[in-house]
Amino acid sequence: MKYLVKTALAAGIIALLSGPVFASEEATPAVASPPEGPRSITAPGESTADHSKFKKLQQEFTSGPEVTQACISCHTEASDQVMHSIHFKWEFEHPETGQVLGKSKVINAFCGNVVGNEARCTSCHAGYGWTDMNQPPPQQETAVDCLVCHDRSGQYTKTATGAGHPPLQNVKPGTKTITGADAWPVDLAKAAQSVGLPGRDNCGSCHFYGGGGDNVKHGDLSSALYMPSRDVDVHMSPDGGNFTCSTCHVSEKHQWSGSRYAVNAVDPHHDKPLKPGERRDVATCESCHSETPHPANIMGMKLNDHTDKVACQTCHIPAFARGGVATKTFWDWSTAGKMDENGKPLVLHDYTQSDGQELHTYLATKGDFEWGEDVKPYYAWFDGQVRYTLGGDKIDPSKPVDVNQIKGDPNDGSSRIWPFKKMIGKQAYDTKLDHLVYTHVWGPTTDTAFWTNYDWGKAIEAGMKAAGVEYSGEFGFVDTHMYWPITHMVAPADEAVKCGMCHSENGRLEGMAGVFLPGTDSMNWTGILGRLIVLAALAGVLLHTAIRIFAGKKGDDTHG
Amino acid sequence: MAKRCVKVYPRFERLWHWSQVVLIVVLMFTGFGINGLHHTLHFGPAVMLHTIAALALLVLWIFATFWLFTTGTWRQFIPSMEGMMQVALFYAWGVFQGKKHPYKKVLLRKHNPLQAATYFGLKWFVFPAIWSTGLLYLTYNWWGASVSEPSFALWVVANLHLLSAYVIAAFVIVHVYLLTVGHGFRAHVRPMVTGYDEVELTAEEEAYLAADEPWRLKPQKS
Numbered sequence: 001m002k003y004l005v006k007t008a009l010a011a012g013i014i015a016l017l018s019g020p021v022f023a024s025e026e027a028t029p030a031v032a033s034p035p036e037g038p039r040s041i042t043a044p045g046e047s048t049a050d051h052s053k054f055k056k057l058q059q060e061f062t063s064g065p066e067v068t069q070a071c072i073s074c075h076t077e078a079s080d081q082v083m084h085s086i087h088f089k090w091e092f093e094h095p096e097t098g099q100v101l102g103k104s105k106v107i108n109a110f111c112g113n114v115v116g117n118e119a120r121c122t123s124c125h126a127g128y129g130w131t132d133m134n135q136p137p138p139q140q141e142t143a144v145d146c147l148v149c150h151d152r153s154g155q156y157t158k159t160a161t162g163a164g165h166p167p168l169q170n171v172k173p174g175t176k177t178i179t180g181a182d183a184w185p186v187d188l189a190k191a192a193q194s195v196g197l198p199g200r201d202n203c204g205s206c207h208f209y210g211g212g213g214d215n216v217k218h219g220d221l222s223s224a225l226y227m228p229s230r231d232v233d234v235h236m237s238p239d240g241g242n243f244t245c246s247t248c249h250v251s252e253k254h255q256w257s258g259s260r261y262a263v264n265a266v267d268p269h270h271d272k273p274l275k276p277g278e279r280r281d282v283a284t285c286e287s288c289h290s291e292t293p294h295p296a297n298i299m300g301m302k303l304n305d306h307t308d309k310v311a312c313q314t315c316h317i318p319a320f321a322r323g324g325v326a327t328k329t330f331w332d333w334s335t336a337g338k339m340d341e342n343g344k345p346l347v348l349h350d351y352t353q354s355d356g357q358e359l360h361t362y363l364a365t366k367g368d369f370e371w372g373e374d375v376k377p378y379y380a381w382f383d384g385q386v387r388y389t390l391g392g393d394k395i396d397p398s399k400p401v402d403v404n405q406i407k408g409d410p411n412d413g414s415s416r417i418w419p420f421k422k423m424i425g426k427q428a429y430d431t432k433l434d435h436l437v438y439t440h441v442w443g444p445t446t447d448t449a450f451w452t453n454y455d456w457g458k459a460i461e462a463g464m465k466a467a468g469v470e471y472s473g474e475f476g477f478v479d480t481h482m483y484w485p486i487t488h489m490v491a492p493a494d495e496a497v498k499c500g501m502c503h504s505e506n507g508r509l510e511g512m513a514g515v516f517l518p519g520t521d522s523m524n525w526t527g528i529l530g531r532l533i534v535l536a537a538l539a540g541v542l543l544h545t546a547i548r549i550f551a552g553k554k555g556d557d558t559h560g
Numbered sequence: 561m562a563k564r565c566v567k568v569y570p571r572f573e574r575l576w577h578w579s580q581v582v583l584i585v586v587l588m589f590t591g592f593g594i595n596g597l598h599h600t601l602h603f604g605p606a607v608m609l610h611t612i613a614a615l616a617l618l619v620l621w622i623f624a625t626f627w628l629f630t631t632g633t634w635r636q637f638i639p640s641m642e643g644m645m646q647v648a649l650f651y652a653w654g655v656f657q658g659k660k661h662p663y664k665k666v667l668l669r670k671h672n673p674l675q676a677a678t679y680f681g682l683k684w685f686v687f688p689a690i691w692s693t694g695l696l697y698l699t700y701n702w703w704g705a706s707v708s709e710p711s712f713a714l715w716v717v718a719n720l721h722l723l724s725a726y727v728i729a730a731f732v733i734v735h736v737y738l739l740t741v742g743h744g745f746r747a748h749v750r751p752m753v754t755g756y757d758e759v760e761l762t763a764e765e766e767a768y769l770a771a772d773e774p775w776r777l778k779p780q781k782s
């Protein structure tokens with residue numbers, strides 16, 4: 001109980017200190033009213049329990065951990081299970097490469113790193129009060145946030161800068177939620193009594209907003225998937241399968257199938273298609289659709305011939321960032337820090353999203369941006385293994401640095417041509433030691449945070465110190481590439497990529513090594529030789545005709 | 561010796577020929593579309609049409625082969641050097657001087673030696689090359705995994721298929737052109753439509769046909 005009071009206090013202090021998170025965005029400070037209901041509709045569950053009837057939940061809760069305490073009084077193992085999941089640990093030891101990855105470790109091409117920016121980044125932690133990445137997440141069993149995944153009232157949320165805590169009473173005007181909305185006071189009892197299996201909105205409130213905003217990071221995960229139309233996502237659309245995330249990302253003991261660090265590019269281990277929700281350990285298309293998903297007709301057979309080389313996603317996700325929400329495709333940190341004529345941080349909004357919303361293209365806090373909607377993916381061979389360029393890894397600054405490297409080999413049998421979002425960036429690195437640096441960007445009260453002080457030198461030094469990585473004290477900016485496997489926003493079959501989009505000169509897979517693609521090169525040597533043969537025949541015929549005309553004879557005209 | 565109007569192309573052979581014409585035209589058009597030579601068709605439908613036409617042509621060829629061997633017509637296609645030079649010289653020289661075609665159609669040889677040699681080459685080399693590579697192309701996934709460099713193997717198969725197609729295209733051009741030489745286009749096409757052509761018959765042949773295959777002889781206008 002002592003811990004509960006402490007965390008509640010800590011949450012309050014953090015909320016007070018945090019201030020507006022999108023400080024550079026011109027927002028009118030406001031306290032919103034809570035949403036009426038969840039942003040996605042799920043099928044009625046088959047639960048035999050109505051949590052609103054539980055006496056234990058009919059009380060005034062004053063903090064998130066208090067609700068968790070009530071949950072685990074019945075669900076005795078839940079907290080322990082969650083604490084062993086990547087959602088809580090933010091750490092992942094890669095089984096192939098041995099690299100220790102996870103949000104607590106990696107550097108990305110977006111906001112950079114969690115360490116040094118904790119309370120802001122850990123606002124999306126599936127727990128409460130993780131304020132230091134150098135420590136493991138809080139180990140009290142009440143530190144798990146049950147509601148962020150299980151609330152079905154739609155009004156549970158987390159404060160953008162609250163290290164995982166929800167906004168409660170007396171929300172300070174200007175406070176934001178993790179989705180960037182104006183915060184409202186969460187009614188914890190209402191949330192606790194509403195619990196059920198997660199809807200798309202539960203997962204989406206964090207995963208759709210990675211990188212600091214709607215669809216910024218992934219490209220194929222955006223608020224468009226709360227209630228998508230069929231053509232945006234055939235599985236998740238209420239007019240289609242109305243899948244929740246966990247329909248594919250099947251869980252066992254709060255561990256989910258489907259990892260971005262160690263992707264199962266294929267699932268050839270069974271020959272029978274599985275039904276949605278049926279037990280399996282991986283979340284691939286093939287898990288449900290098998291390796292021969294097309295009908296057994298002449299077209300279907302030819303399409304099935306592709307599955308040994310081409311991932312399902314490559315044809316069935318013709319573009320990402322569909323459904324009216326743009327994704328960031330370019331982020332140049334090196335230009336950050338410009339002030340306008342009044343000495344205020346410069347902000348530009350020069351990208352108009354298809355819904356008319358103006359998106360920022362320059363922020364003094366973050367630099368220059370480019371956005372894209374309906375973006376054609378980048379394609380590459382991929383066996384599912386991803387290696388990261390971590391803080392201590394040597395880089396070659398003379399060329400673009402791959403923040404993550406996707407592994408694949410056309411001839412290994414398990415690689416497929418996959419679609420990716422290719423994020424192009426320019427980010428800070430140590431010019432003497434040649435490695436990417438950790439930056440301390442968020443910290444409203446520190447004199448080192450970049451978003452508060454606009455001083456890279458201090459921000460990098462503080463970030464490196466927080467990460468405990470050696471830093472020479474000299475920095476520059478290097479071009480970076482980062483690859484995000486695209487696997488959501490599957491279009492209906494008739495909107496899949498058409499054959500000719502790849503089977504053509506300058507097609508989508510132009511230059512792809514290790515695969516023979518008919519229709520892409522009619523002017524190869526055989527094509528030239530063939531044309532010469534035909535031209536020779538034509539020339540011969542024309543010459544013969546000419547001589548016949550010139551000689552005035554049709555030839556053997558005795559028979560007419 | 562008498563010149564008689566004899567049925568040289570029975571109904572099946574004419575059906576075979578004209579079905580083959582239609583299918584080869586479809587195959588050429590779709591095939592060169594798939595290859596990227598022209599863009600009048602979408603790739604997917606072109607592949608489907610190409611596959612269906614190819615399978616139809618293979619079925620036709622199976623029937624034709626059966627017919628050739630059961631009827632003995634295959635002998636018509638055995639190449640022979642006899643008279644080859646004269647025919648070649650005619651096309652190269654004589655035709656310009658209005659000379660007569662040196663080859664006289666006889667009952668057992670409806671093709672001139674150059675024709676027979678060409679068809680021999682087509683039937684024994686070019687057609688087998690195109691259908692075997694076509695079948696390999698179509699069934700790539702059945703054998704791809706068992707070769708060491710599947711993409712290279714498929715590249716070889718595809719290029720041989722394409723080269724054969726160009727050779728056939730050249731054949732079609734010359735074949736159609738040669739119809740205009742000699743008796744004239746209409747006269748040359750007519751036998752493949754009606755089945756009848758003028759053939760020099762020996763007295764024995766004429767007597768045999770009159771007695772045993774009277775339907776092959778057109779009654780003489782007298």
